[in-house]
Amino acid sequence: MTLPPESKTITRADLAEAVYAQVGLSRNESSDLVEQVLDEMMEALTKGDSVKISSFGSFSVKHKGERVGRNPKTGIEVAISPRSVLVFRASHVLKDRINKATQAMSTPKSES
């Protein structure tokens, strides 16, 4: 396996193309199914449910109370409103895979 010289960005269209190549569905239906997967995940998360995908990772919603923060640029203290944030925890399988690839790579790519 050779790695491309610079990093690419994968989008919905690439996921739909992969589904199209793997399963005998039309391109249209493939992209519809990709959308449905994201839809279902978002719906579960919006309801406060967590989403656990084995050997990939889990998404959960954390509720944060109001707190005082600081604008790092100006140093001015501001109130940070209570909010819900989505937390993704990668599974060990995924973390290990990503790190095995690093060892095989001579020069690390620039990060985003």
Added chain:
Amino acid sequence: MTKSELIQRLAERNPHLFLRDIEKIVDTIFDEISDAMTAGDRVELRGFGAFSVKHREARTGRNPRTGDTVHVEAKRLPFFKTGKALHEKLNEPKHDDMQAPEDKFYNPLSD
């Protein structure tokens, strides 16, 4: 929701598809995202979020219990940033009149 529950829901929405095809679709999607991150690529799913890989240099760390210095190898960490639309959806107020004006608060996610 687990992966099998996700597959179940998709099966209900798509009675014309075989369960094994739905399983394959779901697996393909997550495999594709994993492959991309393994290659150091970024996966951007507008409205949902973006997966990327962050590189951490090797450093000298400390065992917080004993204070011993330990060498921490350089590593890559998978990272996910929630998309704007999903973040907003998660923060939709239950009652509209209770929503605080946006600009009153510093949003650490907007930079």
